[in-house]
Amino acid sequence: MAAERPTGHTAAPAPSAPGASPASLASGLADERVDHRFKALPPDAEGLTVGALAAERRNLFTGGFTTPVLALSAESVAHNLDLLETYAERHGLAFAPHGKTSMSPQLFVDQLKRGAWGITAAVPHQARVYRAYGIGRIFLANELVDAVALRWLAGEMTADPDFRFVCYVDSVRGVELMEAALGAAGATRPVDVVVELGAGEGARTGARTEADCAAVADAVAAAGSLRLVGVAGYEGEVPDADPERVRAWLRRLVGLAGDFDAAGRFSGAEEIVVSAGGSAWFDAVADVFAEIPELSVPVLKLLRSGAYVSHDDGHYKHLTPFNRVPEEGALEPAFRLWAQVVSRPSGEQAFLNAGKRDAAYDLDLPEAQVVRSGRDGSVRPATGVTVTGLSDQHTWVRTDEGVELEVGDWVGMGLSHPCTSFDKWQLIPLVEADGTVSDYIRTFF
Numbered sequence: 001m002a003a004e005r006p007t008g009h010t011a012a013p014a015p016s017a018p019g020a021s022p023a024s025l026a027s028g029l030a031d032e033r034v035d036h037r038f039k040a041l042p043p044d045a046e047g048l049t050v051g052a053l054a055a056e057r058r059n060l061f062t063g064g065f066t067t068p069v070l071a072l073s074a075e076s077v078a079h080n081l082d083l084l085e086t087y088a089e090r091h092g093l094a095f096a097p098h099g100k101t102s103m104s105p106q107l108f109v110d111q112l113k114r115g116a117w118g119i120t121a122a123v124p125h126q127a128r129v130y131r132a133y134g135i136g137r138i139f140l141a142n143e144l145v146d147a148v149a150l151r152w153l154a155g156e157m158t159a160d161p162d163f164r165f166v167c168y169v170d171s172v173r174g175v176e177l178m179e180a181a182l183g184a185a186g187a188t189r190p191v192d193v194v195v196e197l198g199a200g201e202g203a204r205t206g207a208r209t210e211a212d213c214a215a216v217a218d219a220v221a222a223a224g225s226l227r228l229v230g231v232a233g234y235e236g237e238v239p240d241a242d243p244e245r246v247r248a249w250l251r252r253l254v255g256l257a258g259d260f261d262a263a264g265r266f267s268g269a270e271e272i273v274v275s276a277g278g279s280a281w282f283d284a285v286a287d288v289f290a291e292i293p294e295l296s297v298p299v300l301k302l303l304r305s306g307a308y309v310s311h312d313d314g315h316y317k318h319l320t321p322f323n324r325v326p327e328e329g330a331l332e333p334a335f336r337l338w339a340q341v342v343s344r345p346s347g348e349q350a351f352l353n354a355g356k357r358d359a360a361y362d363l364d365l366p367e368a369q370v371v372r373s374g375r376d377g378s379v380r381p382a383t384g385v386t387v388t389g390l391s392d393q394h395t396w397v398r399t400d401e402g403v404e405l406e407v408g409d410w411v412g413m414g415l416s417h418p419c420t421s422f423d424k425w426q427l428i429p430l431v432e433a434d435g436t437v438s439d440y441i442r443t444f445f
Contacts, residue, residue, distance in 0.1 A: 004337075022134040022135055025134045026105040029049030029442045030049060039066065040070070041066075055437050060338070060429060067354070069337075070336075070338075071335070076334035084308050091289075093301050096117050096118045098141070098307075102306075122141055126166075143168045145178060146181075150182055154190065157189045166273060167192075169194070169195055171338060172219045178223070178226060190227040193229065194258070197249075197256055199239070210252070232302075250288035257417070259366045272298070273299075273300045273302055310422070312334045317416075336369070337413045339411055341374075341407050350405050354395050355393040365388070365389070366415055374407075426442065
């Protein structure tokens with residue numbers, strides 16, 4: 001019996017009632033209708049629910065998908081999720097993976113099932129998505145001074161006494177703005193904050209010195225709507241980062257937590273949060289956080305790496321800590337962007353039908369990896385095929401002399417930088433090794 005294909009309303013279903021679990025809320029995404037909003041999905045699937053399309057288990061190459069199409073390896077995603085769960089447990093770390101990478105409630109559920117403490121956000125919009133899908137603990141790795149967002153936050157915290165929210169503070173002025181906005185909003189619970197220690201002169205955000213951090217902490221103590229619960233920062237911004245410099249900064253962060261605790265600055269906190277950890281130096285974070293001495297209350301050692309979920313074939317392939325500690329395991333690149341050759345104007349040049357709208361290009365260009373023949377479906381390594389540039393909707397390709405590549409062939413490319421790959425696709429096929437599409441990953445950017 002054919003699946004129902006209603007016409008008319010195709011908007012995303014609203015999340016369920018407050019109090020529902022993230023898993024039950026994310027499962028509702030299967031009821032969304034497939035239509036023109038979603039790139040590359042089969043035109044003959046128009047009107048099916050996402051769940052019904054997934055149940056058909058179509059093949060990515062023969063099931064009616066159009067090019068370009070971004071695919072996520074089901075096996076590699078599962079491997080990466082398991083690996084970081086194991087790593088965090090082995091090193092005694094709590095884990096709040098940065099959700100800005102994928103902005104996918106389904107992947108958040110997978111991370112929470114694997115023991116994640118909560119999900120990290122960068123901006124208020126992301127936190128709103130998390131709350132819409134039932135995330136009960138959010139770490140906002142930024143100072144929050146938007147009065148409208150703070151009013152929303154106050155309402156969320158009043159409506160849900162179990163909701164835990166922590167964010168950065170890095171300036172006295174920021175504390176003043178938070179206090180004023182939360183007071184005007186009638187906040188009924190104090191917002192937990194951590195003082196952000198900057199990674200050095202010329203780095204990104206954060207109070208630059210321990211004295212600056214103390215001044216921010218004093219401002220928090222004077223604010224009735226805030227509660228100081230820890231310290232945090234981002235070691236990826238350490239200037240001229242190397243293992244020694246990163247560990248030195250992390251020891252400053254740990255020392256700041258100890259100094260604040262000795263001074264009684266965490267009075268009222270049930271635990272002290274010490275947080276760091278991007279995707280390039282979490283081995284250093286694990287090492288230094290293992291040195292944290294016993295403080296007046298338990299310490300939550302919170303890692304925030306996010307790009308691991310899909311890893312990549314460029315930036316993080318080179319930077320991942322697992323290159324330095326191979327005995328801990330290895331992440332697997334999960335993205336592959338498939339595009340077709342649409343022009344072969346010469347023996348040295350070809351053009352594919354993917355471009356800047358489809359592929360990350362801020363750190364590295366895509367990497368041609370395999371070619372799937374448009375004639376017989378056979379797959380071969382993309383030897384002698386090099387991506388040299390991207391236009392809005394074209395990939396520029398150079399081919400070595402004698403390389404066979406013809407119009408209609410599919411080229412599978414690895415990508416660099418997950419955070420600017422996920423955001424170009426609203427619904428991403430999750431593909432098994434044999435090409436079977438087992439599910440679709442919804443994103444909200």
